[in-house]
Amino acid sequence: MAALSDWKGRLEETALAPVRRTGWRYWAFVAFLLAVIGWGAYAYSVQLRDGLVVTGMRDRISWGLYIATFVFFIGISHAGTLISAILRVSQARWRTPVTRMAEFITVVALVCGASFVIIDLGRPDRLLNVFIYGRWQSPIIWDVLAITTYLTASITYLFVPMIPDLALFRDRLAGRTSRWRSGLYRVLAIGWNGNAAQRRSLAAAIGVLMILIVPIAVSVHTVVSWIFAMTLRVPWNSALFGAFFVAGAIFSGIGILIIVMAILRRAYHLHEYVTEKHFVNLGYLMAAFAGIMLYANISELLTHGYKLAEGVEFHFRQLFLAQFAPLFWFYILGGLVGPIVLVLLPATRNARGMVVAAVLVTVAMWIERYVIVVSGLRVPLMSYEPADYAPTWVEWSLLAAGLALFALLITVFTKVFPIIAVWEVAEDHEATVGVPGTARPVALETREPA
Amino acid sequence: MNTITRRTIRTAIGLFAVGVLALALTGPALASHVHVSATVPGDVTVGEMIRIPVALEAEDGAPLRGTTVVFYLHAVFAGVTGQAEIGRAVTDEMGVATLAYRPRLAGHHELRMEYVTPGETKAEVVTTAFDVTGGEQLYRSAPGIDVPGLNVGLLMAVVTTVWSILFGVALLIVAIARAGGEIGTPGHSWTR
Amino acid sequence: MCPPMDEADDGPEMDGEGDEGATPDGSDDRAEATPPQALTGGPRFGRRRLLRMIGVGSLAVVPLPILPELMRVAGLAGGQPEPVHGIGEPARTRDGRIRQWTMIIDLRSCDGCQSVGQPPRCTAACIEGHFAPEPMEWIEVFEAGLPGGGTQFIPTPCQQCQNPPCVNVCPVGATFSTPEGTVLIDQERCIGCRICMASCPYDRRFFNWGSAPVPPESLLADYSPEHQVPAKKGTVMKCDFCPDMARTGTLPYCVQGCPNRAIYYGDLEEDIATNGRAVVSASRFLAENDAYRLKEDFGTGPRVYYIPGHGEAVGRDAFTPDRQPTEWPWMERAEGAVSWQR
Numbered sequence: 006m007a008a009l010s011d012w013k014g015r016l017e018e019t020a021l022a023p024v025r026r027t028g029w030r031y032w033a034f035v036a037f038l039l040a041v042i043g044w045g046a047y048a049y050s051v052q053l054r055d056g057l058v059v060t061g062m063r064d065r066i067s068w069g070l071y072i073a074t075f076v077f078f079i080g081i082s083h084a085g086t087l088i089s090a091i092l093r094v095s096q097a098r099w100r101t102p103v104t105r106m107a108e109f110i111t112v113v114a115l116v117c118g119a120s121f122v123i124i125d126l127g128r129p130d131r132l133l134n135v136f137i138y139g140r141w142q143s144p145i146i147w148d149v150l151a152i153t154t155y156l157t158a159s160i161t162y163l164f165v166p167m168i169p170d171l172a173l174f175r176d177r178l179a180g181r182t183s184r185w186r187s188g189l190y191r192v193l194a195i196g197w198n199g200n201a202a203q204r205r206s207l208a209a210a211i212g213v214l215m216i217l218i219v220p221i222a223v224s225v226h227t228v229v230s231w232i233f234a235m236t237l238r239v240p241w242n243s244a245l246f247g248a249f250f251v252a253g254a255i256f257s258g259i260g261i262l263i264i265v266m267a268i269l270r271r272a273y274h275l276h277e278y279v280t281e282k283h284f285v286n287l288g289y290l291m292a293a294f295a296g297i298m299l300y301a302n303i304s305e306l307l308t309h310g311y312k313l314a315e316g317v318e319f320h321f322r323q324l325f326l327a328q329f330a331p332l333f334w335f336y337i338l339g340g341l342v343g344p345i346v347l348v349l350l351p352a353t354r355n356a357r358g359m360v361v362a363a364v365l366v367t368v369a370m371w372i373e374r375y376v377i378v379v380s381g382l383r384v385p386l387m388s389y390e391p392a393d394y395a396p397t398w399v400e401w402s403l404l405a406a407g408l409a410l411f412a413l414l415i416t417v418f419t420k421v422f423p424i425i426a427v428w429e430v431a432e433d434h435e436a437t438v439g440v441p442g443t444a445r446p447v448a449l450e451t452r453e454p455a
Numbered sequence: 456m457n458t459i460t461r462r463t464i465r466t467a468i469g470l471f472a473v474g475v476l477a478l479a480l481t482g483p484a485l486a487s488h489v490h491v492s493a494t495v496p497g498d499v500t501v502g503e504m505i506r507i508p509v510a511l512e513a514e515d516g517a518p519l520r521g522t523t524v525v526f527y528l529h530a531v532f533a534g535v536t537g538q539a540e541i542g543r544a545v546t547d548e549m550g551v552a553t554l555a556y557r558p559r560l561a562g563h564h565e566l567r568m569e570y571v572t573p574g575e576t577k578a579e580v581v582t583t584a585f586d587v588t589g590g591e592q593l594y595r596s597a598p599g600i601d602v603p604g605l606n607v608g609l610l611m612a613v614v615t616t617v618w619s620i621l622f623g624v625a626l627l628i629v630a631i632a633r634a635g636g637e638i639g640t641p642g643h644s645w646t647r
Numbered sequence: 648m649c650p651p652m653d654e655a656d657d658g659p660e661m662d663g664e665g666d667e668g669a670t671p672d673g674s675d676d677r678a679e680a681t682p683p684q685a686l687t688g689g690p691r692f693g694r695r696r697l698l699r700m701i702g703v704g705s706l707a708v709v710p711l712p713i714l715p716e717l718m719r720v721a722g723l724a725g726g727q728p729e730p731v732h733g734i735g736e737p738a739r740t741r742d743g744r745i746r747q748w749t750m751i752i753d754l755r756s757c758d759g760c761q762s763v764g765q766p767p768r769c770t771a772a773c774i775e776g777h778f779a780p781e782p783m784e785w786i787e788v789f790e791a792g793l794p795g796g797g798t799q800f801i802p803t804p805c806q807q808c809q810n811p812p813c814v815n816v817c818p819v820g821a822t823f824s825t826p827e828g829t830v831l832i833d834q835e836r837c838i839g840c841r842i843c844m845a846s847c848p849y850d851r852r853f854f855n856w857g858s859a860p861v862p863p864e865s866l867l868a869d870y871s872p873e874h875q876v877p878a879k880k881g882t883v884m885k886c887d888f889c890p891d892m893a894r895t896g897t898l899p900y901c902v903q904g905c906p907n908r909a910i911y912y913g914d915l916e917e918d919i920a921t922n923g924r925a926v927v928s929a930s931r932f933l934a935e936n937d938a939y940r941l942k943e944d945f946g947t948g949p950r951v952y953y954i955p956g957h958g959e960a961v962g963r964d965a966f967t968p969d970r971q972p973t974e975w976p977w978m979e980r981a982e983g984a985v986s987w988q989r
Contacts, residue, residue, distance in 0.1 A: 056855070056856055056857040056880050056881060057839075058856035058987050063988055064782075064852075064853050064989045065989055067854060068845060125841075126881075127837075127838065127841070127883075128839040128881040129838075131837070131838045134838050135819060135838065138819040138821075138836060140817065140819065141610055142607075142816075143819075144842070145818035145840060154614070154618065157621055165624070168631065195635060196632050196634075196635020197631065197635060198635060202634040203634045206627045206628075206630045209627055210624050213620060213627075217621075235816060236816070236845050237812055237846065237945050238846075238848075382845065385850075386849060387801075387803065388789050388790060501744075528928070530919055530926045532913070532920070532921045533896050533897065533898045533921050533923075534897070535921040535923060535926055537921070537924075538926070539919060541928050559918040560742060560917050562742065589742060592744050592745060593744070594916045
């Protein structure tokens with residue numbers, strides 16, 4: 006018991022540490038991110054003043070980096086779905102230390118992704134038209150519906166399991182931290198004190214959400230893919246897009262989760278809770294999804310390529326051999342085959358190897374979104390010379406600002422909210438360590454006698 | 456008779472001969488006299504298929520077979536006036552060519568029929584007229600199919616269901632807050 | 648003491664845990680004597696009120712996605728799906744039926760204006776008449792290859808589809824089909840998302856990437872979806888079949904501009920068409936000349952028909968390549984004219 010309470014004490018201290026102490030490195034990093042975001046804001050002001058002509062997009066290739074980045078961010082928002090929901094439903098206990106980070110990523114990525122759609126609009130001043138005049142038949146409206154639903158569900162799904170940890174913060178930090186912070190924890194902990202009625206409600210809420218959020222998340226990236234698949238462009242006119250994009254989203258979500266895990270583990274000394282095993286398990290999942298992505302690519306490309314209908318030959322030439330070949334082959338070999346190899350080789354099947362694989366995956370998935378958008382639009386519709394597209398400094402600046410915003414929001418979250426799901430990790434630990442009578446898991450178990 | 460009278464008579468005969476000759480030469484053109492009778496239906500509405508039989512008869516009553524008759528309608532559109540070809544038919548054994556036509560505009564229409572009789576090069580023209588009343592909108596472009604139930608209502612139902620569940624979760628959160636009035640366990644508040 | 652059940656503790660679809668207050672459970676902690684609200688007071692009271700507000704607030708959020716549809720169904724103003732303002736009455740035939748505009752382009756007479764040695768006159772007339780910003784070519788003359796070599800010229804206006812991919816995907820209904828079967832754009836509603844440009848299979852939609860250079864006289868025009876002058880930054884434009892002119896019985900600019908009279912403008916309701924000189928029965932003209940439509944397989948149902956040819960009726964040999972590049976003559980009258988590439 007002493008060992009257990011020692012262990013729990015250490016866990017609590019680790020969770021509280023980021024909030025208690027803030028070093029200069031944090032402020033330096035935040036300052037750097039704010040600078041990047043500021044530069045992006047300047048670039049956006051130029052775009053607002055002069056119009057979208059400051060980008061590289063033109064009539065023939067009318068979508069580019071912005072839409073690619075939007076799809077990318079919505080994709081990585083599926084990190085939370087996989088970890089928090091799918092692994093929770095399948096009762097994989099090893100997930101507990103990383104669920105909180107995964108949910109952070111989900112909420113932040115959705116916010117960043119939605120902002121890129123707005124950045125891409127020609128008339129952002131008319132954004133409200135989407136709500137006033139919205140047409141249900143439009144894939145963009147399906148997108149708005151799905152993303153607002155997913156954002157609401159994700160914020161709820163971030164908040165609800167965090168309530169006991171917020172109560173911990175409230176209790177342990179009362180009077181020892183700034184007023185606004187204690188007030189925040191008190192309000193957000195909504196009077197949690199662990200009594201049976203509250204735990205029942207919490208269990209019910211988590212149980213409902215973890216099941217509900219899976220179809221919501223699947224629908225989100227499916228409707229994002231339908232923005233492309235509901236058009237008649239040759240590379241986009243495919244029934245496979247929905248499933249393909251959902252698999253790609255979960256895949257890129259795992260990648261970003263590994264990266265964030267590695268960074269936060271190092272920054273906040275979480276080595277005892279986020280272990281090699283977590284990286285390797287996520288690596289296995291990542292490799293499995295890489296296999297699914299390879300299968301999806303083969304399905305798509307082989308069925309089109311066998312027949313070579315009109316436009317497909319042009320598309321294959323630009324994709325495999327010419328303009329987009331370096332990007333495409335990096336995606337296939339670096340982003341899909343590479344992670345599988347890194348997971349299969351025992352020498353690289355460790356935290357460092359998995360982080361390398363995750364970086365490859367994340368970069369490759371952004372490249373894949375970019376290639377889908379730009380190469381899809383580049384196939385000529387009538388007999389004219391194909392156009393070319395190259396993003397300008399405005400677009401690159403806004404991409405950097407978007408990534409900086411993503412990093413900044415997660416960094417700020419770690420300083421305000423508990424970075425580890427303390428109560429879930431404790432439960433998991435007690436269950437595995439096996440001290441009888443002390444394991445009282447709240448989630449998934451129905452009420453038991455007091 | 457004196458010389459003058461004789462010369463006058465000779466001139467007159469010469470002129471008469473020339474006249475007869477001229478008349479003989481031009482005879483066929485003037486005296487083509489193909490009888491054309493077109494039976495125009497009364498009481499026509501826009502969009503209704505009508506048949507206009509045109510009978511061609513030679514002067515001697517024999518029907519003209521195998522003659523192509525081209526039908527034109529006098530039309531005005533966007534400030535341009537002209538003859539729009541609306542059909543052609545070939546006369547049959549009875550010398551009747553029938554135009555099958557759906558009038559597309561109400562009002563008084565002038566129908567012009569052109570044909571070239573066998574042996575001739577120049578087309579001959581006959582006109583007639585008919586009236587059309589009406590009409591209902593004929594051209595409807597409404598692509599797509601309508602499957603009952605597969606519509607916006609289904610989407611609204613799905614969205615409402617999901618949001619109701621989320622609202623239910625919100626109520627659970629409120630329940631947690633309300634249950635905070637009771638005494639919980641001291642110390643660690645997430646397990647007992 | 649059980650708290651009042653004004654807010655049900657279970658939601659409508661809960662699995663399992665749902666009856667906190669309803670079951671007389673022995674372990675129900677609420678059965679313990681908790682003093683009534685007034686005695687607890689202080690921050691807990693404030694928190695309860697705050698949470699009640701949050702709960703009611705979440706109620707307000709529930710109908711948000713379907714609110715516009717509810718308003719529309721209830722017949723409230725502001726929920727109109729069709730932007731009908733700025734559009735005139737549908738053009739009608741003499742006997743009151745709604746016209747169904749169509750265009751028939753006789754490629755036997757189109758030689759890309761090689762015989763007149765100028766950039767295509769249809770495109771030039773459209774640009775002049777609408778002040779179409781450079782580099783938009785609302786009707787564009789493409790040079791397409793023919794089997795066996797050689798080329799044909801294909802003037803391509805907006806195809807005015809009857810199953811328009813652009814109308815189907817527009818999120819705000821800024822592009823819409825009219826009763827006459829044409830497709831128009833309301834540039835005052837357009838948000839510039841460009842999904843319509845991605846979905847048009849004929850490359851017939853153009854975007855105002857910047858402030859389009861326009862001649863000063865265009866700024867005096869009254870804007871309407873039927874008369875897209877002046878161009879608005881950040882919105883989409885395209886050929887509109889000149890509906891304001893057609894309604895009054897004037898032929899569109901491109902039809903008037905063609906020196907070979909290759910473009911016919913017509914009405915499928917009255918089944919008639921004209922190229923400015925001759926009047927034809929549209930259905931016969933199409934059927935007898937083996938007319939076809941572009942990309943028929945896509946099922947878009949265009950209203951623009953083509954009669955196959957390569958300019959032979961005006962003396963062009965199929966193997967004569969190239970036409971003059973399009974020009975925007977009024978560019979020199981537009982102050983500080985700076986445009987962009989396609």
